[in-house]
Amino acid sequence: MRNIPVGTWLDCGCCGTWFETWEGYVDQDQDEGYGICRKCQGEIREHDEAEWDKAIATLREGLNDQNRAKFDAMPRIQQKAMVWDALDKGILTYHIVPRV
Numbered sequence: 001m002r003n004i005p006v007g008t009w010l011d012c013g014c015c016g017t018w019f020e021t022w023e024g025y026v027d028q029d030q031d032e033g034y035g036i037c038r039k040c041q042g043e044i045r046e047h048d049e050a051e052w053d054k055a056i057a058t059l060r061e062g063l064n065d066q067n068r069a070k071f072d073a074m075p076r077i078q079q080k081a082m083v084w085d086a087l088d089k090g091i092l093t094y095h096i097v098p099r100v
Helices: 038-061 063-074 078-086
Strands: 008-010 018-020
Touching: 038 063, 038 078
Parallel strands: none
Antiparallel strands: 008 018
């Protein structure tokens, strides 16, 4: 990741908007002169969380009642770790499809 100074003007690689970086801006590994604006970062976060919700629900559905209760009691970060583990072990698979 690059360190991009506050106040740098970039083109959003997502929507094409010209925007100025802000305090705490995190480089999204775009080409030189490009970044991701606040609006698109928010939409990406929302999409990512929705995908996590689906993966967590899919893993949860495959558990027996006792394990489902344990899983439900876990913090979200631990549920995400369980999803990663299930993906690594091939218990769950993930298919990337284009957003429309």
